[in-house]
Amino acid sequence: MKKILVTGGAGFIGSHLVKRLTEQGNYVTVLDNLLRGNKLEKHILNSVRFVKGDVRDFETVKAVSKGCELIYHFAAVLGVDVVADNPVETMETEIIGMKNISDSAILFGTEKIIYASTSGVYGHSAINQSVTENIQIDPRTSYAIAKRYNEIYLAALHEEKGLQSVSLRFFNVYGIGQDNRMVVPRFFEQALLNNSITVYGNGKQTRDFTYIEDTVNACVLTAEKVKGCEIFNVANEEEKTIMDLAKEIKAITKTQSEITLIEAPKKRYDFEVERRMGNSEKLFYAVGSKPSTSLSKGLKIISNHFKNESKSQLVKQRG
Ligand SMILES: NC(=O)c1ccc[n+]([C@@H]2O[C@H](COP(=O)([O-])OP(=O)(O)OC[C@H]3O[C@@H](n4cnc5c(N)ncnc54)[C@H](O)[C@@H]3O)[C@@H](O)[C@H]2O)c1
Numbered sequence: 001m002k003k004i005l006v007t008g009g010a011g012f013i014g015s016h017l018v019k020r021l022t023e024q025g026n027y028v029t030v031l032d033n034l035l036r037g038n039k040l041e042k043h044i045l046n047s048v049r050f051v052k053g054d055v056r057d058f059e060t061v062k063a064v065s066k067g068c069e070l071i072y073h074f075a076a077v078l079g080v081d082v083v084a085d086n087p088v089e090t091m092e093t094e095i096i097g098m099k100n101i102s103d104s105a106i107l108f109g110t111e112k113i114i115y116a117s118t119s120g121v122y123g124h125s126a127i128n129q130s131v132t133e134n135i136q137i138d139p140r141t142s143y144a145i146a147k148r149y150n151e152i153y154l155a156a157l158h159e160e161k162g163l164q165s166v167s168l169r170f171f172n173v174y175g176i177g178q179d180n181r182m183v184v185p186r187f188f189e190q191a192l193l194n195n196s197i198t199v200y201g202n203g204k205q206t207r208d209f210t211y212i213e214d215t216v217n218a219c220v221l222t223a224e225k226v227k228g229c230e231i232f233n234v235a236n237e238e239e240k241t242i243m244d245l246a247k248e249i250k251a252i253t254k255t256q257s258e259i260t261l262i263e264a265p266k267k268r269y270d271f272e273v274e275r276r277m278g279n280s281e282k283l284f285y286a287v288g289s290k291p292s293t294s295l296s297k298g299l300k301i302i303s304n305h306f307k308n309e310s311k312s313q314l315v316k317q318r319g
Contacts, residue, residue, distance in 0.1 A: 005068040007031045007055050007101065008075035009048070012178045013116065013170070015039040016212050017072060017219050022047050024220075031055065031064045032075065039177050055097035058104070065104040070223055073101045074116040078143060079181030084267040087142040094146035102157055112164040114223050117151055119171040119208070119235065119278055120144035120271075130208075130239070130277040133169070133231050141270050151231055158229035166222045171235040171278045174298060175212025176305045184209065184302070187246055191255040192306060200264035201272065203243030208277040210236045211298040214291035221287035235278025236291040248296065252303045 004021055008014040009030030021028050022044055029049040030040070038045070053060035055075045065071060075097055077083060077090040098115070105113055122131045123138030139145045154165040174184040190197045218234040226232075246259045264272060280290035 001025045001027065002069045003027045003029075003067055004070045004072065005029045005031060005065050006072045006074060007097070008116070009072075010034060010038040010040050010050075011036055011074065012039060012175075013173055013212065013215060013219075014072070014074045015041075015044070015177060016175065016216050017074070018048060019044050020216050020220060029064050029068065031060070035077070036179065055100060056092060058100045061100040061104050062107070065101070065110065066108050068108070069111050070114070071101060071105055071110055071112075072114045072116075072219065072223075073098065076116065076143075080268050080271045081265075082181060083141060083143045084271070091142050091146045094143075094150055098150045098153060102154070102163060106157070106161050106163055110163075112166070112223060113154065114219055115150060115154060115165060115167045117147045117167040117169045117231070118144060119169050119233070119276055121148045121151070121169060122273075122276065124273050126273065126275045126277060130235075130237065130279045131233070132279045133233055133282055155229050163229075164227060165229050166226050167231045168218060168222065169231065169233045169235075169278070170215060171208040171210045171233065171276065173210050173212055173215045174302075175215075176302055178212075183207075183242065183245065184249075184299075187249045188253065188302060188306060191249050191253040191257050194256050196260040197246045197250060197255075197257050198260050198262050199242050199246050200262060200268070201242075203246065203259075203261060204241050204274075205272065206239045206241050206275045206277065207245075208235045208237065208239055209245070209295050209298070210234060210291050211293035211301075214293050217289060218283060218287070218291070221289060222283075225287045230286070232283040232286065233278040233280050234283060234291060235280045236293070236295070237278065237280055238295055239275070239277040240295055245295070248299055249303075252299055253306075 010032035180186040284290040
């Protein structure tokens with residue numbers, strides 16, 4: 001049993017992680033400013049110390065991290081449209097947030113930070129290949145640049161202060177409880193309401209969708225097993241076009257919806273990459289496991305979950 005801080009623990013990935021950590025018997029503190037509401041289930045919320053506060057505030061960060069052996073730093077501003085509209089808040093949350101978390105970890109002797117980085121750091125690098133951690137990267141958005149800055153900052157802190165850390169480059173995580181800032185829940189919502197499923201561009205752009213439980217496994221296992229300062233892809237190694245995703249969701253939900261191609265808003269241009277697929281071999285060799293839930297299986301789990309939900313609850317998932 002450990003004392004663990006999870007920033008952004010009320011968010012999509014954070015809430016699944018907090019659930020796992022509490023089930024394992026850990027003593028968990030969640031720091032979240034509830035920018036995106038609270039996705040923690042009530043019984044989990046009752047079993048953690050929940051602090052509503054901002055990672056940009058050092059006094060708050062110090063107060064919650066004192067005595068914690070491990071910090072999962074997941075608080076962030078994300079979602080293509082949200083980041084495009086709020087580049088300064090995005091960068092401040094990343095850069096000031098990480099400075100506060102790492103200063104506090106060093107001050108109190110925290111063993112390790114697990115940081116939620118992003119496959120966005122690869123930008124357009126994945127044109128002809130599945131990306132490994134050591135290829136030339138190409139971050140272009142404020143969000144991806146700040147994530148890469150933090151990876152480098154953590155490497156420097158390991159060298160200078162001995163602070164251990166793991167940066168996990170997540171690839172399009174999806175699962176139950178995600179809100180429709182992201183493409184999978186957005187397509188489900190459109191399908192279940194019998195609205196058009198709207199695909200940006202020609203639909204041939206690819207992504208590597210990683211199921212939430214596989215993502216949480218990587219978070220827990222790297223915390224347990226990795227020493228020093230490392231970066232890992234957490235990718236399903238399954239390249240899917242957005243059109244295929246739309247078709248699969250249309251088939252699973254048996255919707256009357258049509259799939260419609262629409263032009264992406266201009267503000268999304270920097271985020272649009274043609275291909276994105278990761279290689280998780282490094283993760284596999286380090287912890288003995290890597291994501292393995294096929295997209296079809298993950299979508300079926302979500303679809304079964306939605307069968308038990310009313311349409312009003314579905315619309316409540318809006319980001
Ligand atoms: N979901 C993905 O596909 C994906 C992909 C790559 C990286 N990531 C990273 O994983 C982490 C979790 O993402 P998610 O999908 O759960 O997103 P999310 O938006 O559901 O969760 C982020 C949480 O951070 C909180 N937050 C935002 N600003 C804050 C601040 N200043 N202080 C305290 N809390 C704050 C929000 O309220 C939210 O609960 C993020 O760091 C994100 O960048 C996610």
